[in-house]
Amino acid sequence: MPLDPALNSLGFAKAPAETRVVVAMSGGVDSSVVAAMLKEEGYDVVGVTLQLYDHGAALARKGACCAGRDIHDARRVAERMGFPHYVLDYESVFREAVIEEFADSYLGGATPVPCIRCNERVKFRDLMEVARDLGADCMATGHYIRRETGPHGAELHRAADPSRDQSYFLFSTTREQLDYLRFPLGGFASKAETRALAAQHGLPVADKPDSQDICFVPSGNYAAVIEKLRPGAAEPGEIVHLDGRVLGRHDGVLRYTVGQRRGLGIGGLEEPLFVIRLDAERRQVIVGPREALLTRSIRLREVNWLGDGPLDGEREILARVRSTREPVPALLRPAGPDAEVELLSPEEGVAPGQACVFYATEGTRVLGGGWIAGTVRAAG
Structure with missing residues (x-):
């Protein structure tokens, strides 16, 4: 204007x-x-x-x-x-x-x-x-x-x-x-x-x-900063395959991120494995094949809506799940004070703690966003 x-x-x-x-x-x-x-x-x-x-x-x-x-x-x-x-x-x-x-x-x-x-x-x-x-x-x-x-x-x-x-x-x-x-x-x-x-x-x-x-x-050494802030908090645990196999040990879940492939310390396997999710309560790093990283649905908390009118029904949007990714087509649905986003094409490496940002399907307008609280994998 x-x-x-x-x-x-x-x-x-x-x-x-x-x-x-x-x-x-x-x-x-x-x-x-x-x-x-x-x-x-x-x-x-x-x-x-x-x-x-x-x-x-x-x-x-x-x-x-x-x-x-x-x-x-x-x-x-x-x-x-x-x-x-x-x-x-x-x-x-x-x-x-x-x-x-x-x-x-x-x-x-x-x-x-x-x-x-x-x-x-x-x-x-x-x-x-x-x-x-x-x-x-x-x-x-x-x-x-x-x-x-x-x-x-x-x-x-x-x-x-x-x-x-x-x-x-x-x-x-x-x-x-x-x-x-x-x-x-x-x-x-x-x-x-x-x-x-x-x-x-x-x-x-x-x-x-x-x-x-x-x-x-x-x-970029996150682990060193966290260990300084929370001495002794990096507890060791197991590296576990999605199928339940224990593949090795780790020195703390804080050293891993969803989608990580290198530095897992579980060499010698035929298939390349990626970090699929982190279970801090069980102190487990869960790994699996790349296709297991695909996410279809995202649960959001602390949603901030900047679009016109209230967020009171399903809307077509473009959703960005990482700062380095391009927005992709999605459906946004309110869920009480929170929201759900269904990605029309599954995305890799969507991680709790990151943000999901909403954009208009046409033009350049930012419609808001929320914090990723949980995900549903596209398969299995």
């Missing part, structure tokens, strides 16, 4: 100089460019960075987010562009709202997505309250997703660049939050456009690499 000429670029009927916007600055190139763009347009920009975990230990880390080096970089961008910048200590909040659940989920046999919880419980809840306290008209982030005004209010849409789209990680954004949020990079054609703007503004982060892995998990 074209922008009303009576409104500024953020959708307010007043001059940019009279519009205060808080920019959530992670210290990376994306949020830095958002802040620089808005400052250049004349907005009253205030940058805020959250310190989410140990400042000192993170200084030497590459690929970290919201820690030592990133805080320093965000401050340098603010100084360069001439707007105020604040750092808020959210270590305890982040640990309680994100890290603790991450550890417990893995120990429970699930495969969590802490980046979604961080957006939901910290950035789009607590930080938004800070923005309101600062008198901001809205809060802007560097996420690659679009907010558009539809006939019934603000809508969430996939980014113009499919390779950068972050809608999977933002499915739990509420309608109230969406009214207040802005995503200036969602319409960009590519990341190259973002970096070009960073260079044009002379930002010190123009060539900074994108963050990798989960911010508080060095080198």
Whole structure:
């Protein structure tokens, strides 16, 4: 929908100089460019960075987010562009709202997505309250997703660049939050456009690499982080075939994920085997052939609906079950406060703890999503 000429670029009927916007600055190139763009347009920009975990230990880390080096970089961008910048200590909040659940989920046999919880419980809840306290008209982030005004209010849409789209990680954004949020990079054609703007503004982060892995998990070693948080929790158990055969031993279910093939420690078998599910209560890793990974039906909890009208009947949607997968045709059915999704073509490696995100069958609109609580295999 074209922008009303009576409104500024953020959708307010007043001059940019009279519009205060808080920019959530992670210290990376994306949020830095958002802040620089808005400052250049004349907005009253205030940058805020959250310190989410140990400042000192993170200084030497590459690929970290919201820690030592990133805080320093965000401050340098603010100084360069001439707007105020604040750092808020959210270590305890982040640990309680994100890290603790991450550890417990893995120990429970699930495969969590802490980046979604961080957006939901910290950035789009607590930080938004800070923005309101600062008198901001809205809060802007560097996420690659679009907010558009539809006939019934603000809508969430996939980014113009499919390779950068972050809608999977933002499915739990509420309608109230969406009214207040802005995503200036969602319409960009590519990341190259973002970096070009960073260079044009002379930002010190123009060539900074994108963050990798989960911010508080060095080198993707989830098990090491969980063992530090829950000493002695990685109990050994059996590796069991779907047919009941015990094939070997493991050092803790937290070291395995649904769909994993390599590193199972059960070599010498004729058929390739994959992790089909994790039974934390019995301390078992259940393995089987690849076809056993196919999932037809998914049970969801904590469903967030962003579509028009109530979710009160079966709907055709496109469903995305992993951030790296393309959405596929599915049927969405409400089940009390929860929901069920039937995949019209079975998908591999659908794991409890991940998210299932809903999209409209036509266009780019995000309709919401939920957390995967359980699955029904396509065969047997």
